[in-house]
Amino acid sequence: xxxxxxxxxxxxxxxxxxxxxxxxxxxxxxxxxxxxxxxxxxxxxxxxxxxxxxxxxxxxxxxxxxxxxxxxxxxxxxxxxxxxxxxxxxxxxxxxxxxxxxxxxxxxxxxxxxxxxxxxxxxxxxxxxxxxxxxxxxxxxxxxxxxxxxxxxxxxxxxxxxxxxxxxxxxxxxxxxxxxxxxxxxxxxxxxxxxxxxxxxxxxxxxxxxxxxxxxxxxxxxxxxxxxxxxxxxxxxxxxxxxxxxxxxxxxxxxxxxxxxxxxxxxxxxxxxxxxxxxxxxxxxxxxxxxxxxxxxxxxxxxxxxxxxxxxxxxxxxxxxxxxxxxxxxxxxxxxxxxxxxxxxxxxxxxxxxxxxxxxxxxxxxxxxxxxxxxxxxxxxxxxxxxxxxxxxxxxxxxxxxxxxxxxxxxxxxxxxxxxx
Numbered sequence: 240x241x242x243x244x245x246x247x248x249x250x251x252x253x254x255x256x257x258x259x260x261x262x263x264x265x266x267x268x269x270x271x272x273x274x275x276x277x278x279x280x281x282x283x284x285x286x287x288x289x290x291x292x293x294x295x296x297x298x299x300x301x302x303x304x305x306x307x308x309x310x311x312x313x314x315x316x317x318x319x320x321x322x323x324x325x326x327x328x329x330x331x332x333x334x335x336x337x338x339x340x341x342x343x344x345x346x347x348x349x350x351x352x353x354x355x356x357x358x359x360x361x362x363x364x365x366x367x368x369x370x371x372x373x374x375x376x377x378x379x380x381x382x383x384x385x386x387x388x389x390x391x392x393x394x395x396x397x398x399x400x401x402x403x404x405x406x407x408x409x410x411x412x413x414x415x416x417x418x419x420x421x422x423x424x425x426x427x428x429x430x431x432x433x434x435x436x437x438x439x440x441x442x443x444x445x446x447x448x449x450x451x452x453x454x455x456x457x458x459x460x461x462x463x464x465x466x467x468x469x470x471x472x473x474x475x476x477x478x479x480x481x482x483x484x485x486x487x488x489x490x491x492x493x494x495x496x497x498x499x500x501x502x503x504x505x506x507x508x509x510x511x512x513x514x515x516x517x518x519x520x521x522x523x524x525x526x527x528x529x530x531x532x533x534x535x536x537x538x539x540x541x542x543x544x545x546x547x548x549x550x551x552x553x554x555x556x557x558x559x560x561x562x563x564x565x566x567x568x569x570x571x572x573x574x575x576x577x578x579x580x581x582x583x584x585x586x587x588x589x590x591x592x593x594x595x596x597x598x599x600x601x602x603x604x605x606x607x608x609x610x611x612x613x614x615x616x617x618x619x620x621x622x623x624x625x626x627x628x629x630x631x632x633x634x635x636x637x638x639x640x641x642x643x644x645x646x647x648x649x650x651x652x653x654x655x656x657x658x659x660x
Contacts, residue, residue, distance in 0.1 A: 250291050252354050253346035256361040257287025260342050263365045264335065278319075278335055286312065286339050290346030305347055312343055338368060385435075391548065392431050396424045410563055422588075423555040425457045427548060447528070450485030458486035459587070460551075462624040462640075466632035473633055477527055480628075480639040484524035487624060487644060491517040494593055494617065502597035505610055512614045512654040516621075516647040523643035578612055585616030586623050592616045611655055618648035 261283025268279075278286075293308045316336035341364055349357035405417035432452055450461065465479040491513045498506045584592035593616065596609040625644035629637020 249350040252349040253287045253291025256345045257284035263368050286342045287346035290343040291350035294347045294350035419555050423551045427551040450482035458490045461486040466628050469632035469636040476636040481527035488520035508610045512651040515650045519647045581612035581616040582619045585619035589616050589620050614651040618651050621648040
């Protein structure tokens with residue numbers, strides 16, 4: 240692209256940014272009379288173009304020109320705001336001036352060569368501006384303890400998690416603080432997402448959404464959380480069982496995606512066992528779905544705490560113990576204990592052993608042993624979650640969840656054996 244073409248391209252992006260934000264503002268204020276708006280589509284388009292043009296002429300004149308342009312634009316908006324406040328005191332607000340200043344900055348950013356960042360910023364700004372009714376409605380229903388729970392979750396994930404070292408400590412260097420706390424954050428997030436999913440979408444749809452979301456992150460965390468809910472509300476066991484089964488079934492497609500990316504050679508031999516395990520558990524979840532045509536009307540009442548922090552911390556302590564035990568098995572049995580190690584690792588998590596065996600398969604480990612280890616880990620994880628549901632959630636939840644999980648745990652290794660035979 241020649242310098243002239245680059246100049247027109249950058250100015251075009253700056254103009255498009257102004258048009259995008261201007262169209263949103265114009266649509267939001269479409270009921271206003273002509274001439275009563277502070278800024279419309281054309282004004283915003285010109286503001287974006289102005290920011291881009293000042294950047295292009297700034298190098299010989301210095302960067303202060305852009306700053307002066309922004310200051311002058313702010314002065315114009317301040318004057319227009321004062322006049323508008325006198326004529327229409329019931330329509331006070333600073334959204335339009337702030338959006339105008341942001342349009343100027345994004346136009347300048349595009350002209351400086353940061354086109355992707357400027358375009359992304361414009362899209363996000365337009366979405367935020369258009370989401371005003373939904374955001375105000377959501378804030379109107381938000382309670383103090385829900386807001387507090389969200390802030391606590393941010394503290395755990397954004398503040399505490401990055402500070403923890405991502406390396407091993409303790410016996411055999413098996414304890415990784417970052418990984419353990421990540422699981423604490425994950426189970427707390429499951430609780431938080433599940434609470435609002437049930438609150439906004441209702442009992443049945445909320446359980447489905449939460450189960451699928453948890454299956455992409457941690458089905459074990461979801462199983463623990465829903466099992467605790469079932470212990471306090473046995474009448475909700477069918478709905479919670481469906482969510483657990485959906486989360487557990489989603490774990491297998493996730494493992495297949497990991498294999499396809501990390502070790503494509505393992506994907507084909509793993510498809511049959513993982514596919515059978517998925518069908519069994521999803522089939523049980525579908526059966527629960529059809530049985531829940533009329534879910535309990537008070538299901539949302541069971542979700543009283545958006546953030547089950549003590550439970551999450553307890554799960555992190557349990558995970559630390561399992562990590563030490565799994566490492567001990569690896570040290571004591573060596574390479575001959577790959578399958579035992581897979582079973583021990585699957586007690587807590589399948590992702591780590593899946594990645595480990597996929598890496599070992601690329602450096603000498605037999606492919607059949609690697610696939611068998613991965614399937615055994617998944618089966619062990621299913622058995623643990625079935626036992627967890629029964630021990631914590633009660634007999635009703637345990638039978639509904641444990642039977643299909645146990646069947647899946649048996650079918651996986653059986654499918655491998657039949658394929659070899």
